[in-house]
Amino acid sequence: MRIVIAEDAVVLRDGLCLLLSSRGHDVAAAVGDGDTLAEAVAEHRPDVAVVDVRMPPTHTDEGLRAAIGIRRDHPGLGVLVFSQYIETRYAAQLLADGARGVGYLLKERVADIKDFLAALDRIAAGQTVLDPEVVTQIMGASRRAEALGALTPREREVLAMMAQGRSNSAIAEALFLSYGSVEKHVTQIFTKLGLGPSDSDHRRVLAVLRFLQA
């Protein structure tokens, strides 16, 4: 797939370029700040943009703002935001316009390249990939919310894993359940959240969104 990278630390940017091109991806551009990212995305029309939250000039959240901007300007573009820290507020801002094709991962997840590359594939396919840390924080923030009150603890667990972008079989493996019972839980979640039968991928995204907004 075609990828644009925005990361200001040169050593990591070069490392990412090397990794992605060695896996057959086309790194169309690798830039170091938000403005150049917007230009590069407009020029190269990538499938996915990989964006660091902290970049010059202020080193606070310009990557996040750039990511929100390019998502708005280029619907269908996948965006993977990564950062040394997960901030609950940033996650909420990033997902405010929908969770299709969005990822928010801790930087250290890059160190496990198999997971990282799989996350990129899922984002390119329009799914949502959230760091377990994001899920923990959002779960914390929504503990008092009533919206998810109807779900059983097990169903919440399954939903949290869906938010991390895992497939049913991956969830089954992680929770030591059979594939069939995971499917049953997922259907229960859809029903309890009032999501009617339609494109199942789309329903997954909606369920995750409902989960995040709770």
Place this chain on the structure above:
Amino acid sequence: MGKPKRAGRELAYVLTLPLTAAAGLVYLLIVAMGVLSSASGIGLPLLALCVPGARGLGAANRRLAGLAGVRVAKPAPLRLPAGLFNRLGTALGDAAGWRAIIHSLVRVPAAVLAFAAAAGLWGFGVILLACPLWWQAALFPALTPGGWPGALLASVIGLVLLLAAPAGVHLALGPERMLARTLLGPAPAAARIRTLEETRALAVDDAAAALRRVERDLHDGTAARLVTLAMSLDMVREELAEAGPSPRLDRARALLEGAHHTAKETLAELTDLIRGIHPAALDNGLEIALTTLAARSPLTVALDADLPERPSPAVETIAFFCTAELLANVAKHSGARRAEVELRARDGRLRLRVSDDGAGGAAISPHTDTPTGTGTGLRGLADRVRVVDGTLGLHSPPGGPTVVTVDLPLRA
């Protein structure tokens, strides 16, 4: 400053002296009345108004003293505490007010001296210089220089007086200047406190800025390199996985596995360390950083922040670490299930309130050498808050609930 300009300004200053000296004496009279009647109790409120009120007199004199070439720093503003009696006491003991009152008393001889010098030199100078005119016009029939030589001599003397006038008046203003300098500025101890406050604020801001720099260097340099290193190790691992079986390759794989694991652990430790030095989200405001803090807490934390004005970075850092420590305390010791964090910026103060529904009974321990338990944690927080003149209040009856309030200035 040119000499003629200085002479003009000093003359102007001297001309205001009768007015300011008289105003000072009238004020003294009122103060004296206050002192005399204070025995009966009526005078005390009068005096409590008069003493801080003398600051106005002092301020006027201080500004006028600028004409005489004296630059005096403003005394520190009067800070009135809460409560009527406290206010009364503070107002009565206001050093800057009393010093202004003393100034208006002891400046009288100095003002007389300066005024006499100016009148003698400038006044007589002009009169003598103009002697031929008024003699010829016979304005003062009683006074006569007795002929042209006398009139011209008087003129010359007048000229000499006028030439000497700028230096003479400047000299005669010496005591006035000295008194203004010593009595109208901040008292020596107050000036020292002011310097200490300013340098302390600088030190606090400096320390906060230094920590931010360290954090940024670690984040942009060391952490980025470690991520890259761990990523490269994983890539090597995948490369080796493709290679065929061999005992040596197996050993290399095991070593590599360990190295990759260590790199990731180091990175996680470094990340925690960096967060402890300075949470990056603080740069974007206290509320964003606290939202994450609340969400990461094992308790249900309701955060309610209203910050129309942004505190200085050092104060934000203190408020953040206070909240972190207090929430950790709640989670560890109180047995509470919920906590509330309330943050308000009002009237130049930042108020933080952390309450929980736990068992209560917390106390701030006195200073000890062996730090154990919650008390010393709270002691440490109170000390940290004191660095910027903040206060920490604890209300924790046995059975709960516990409420901790932290009051900080918006600017250190």
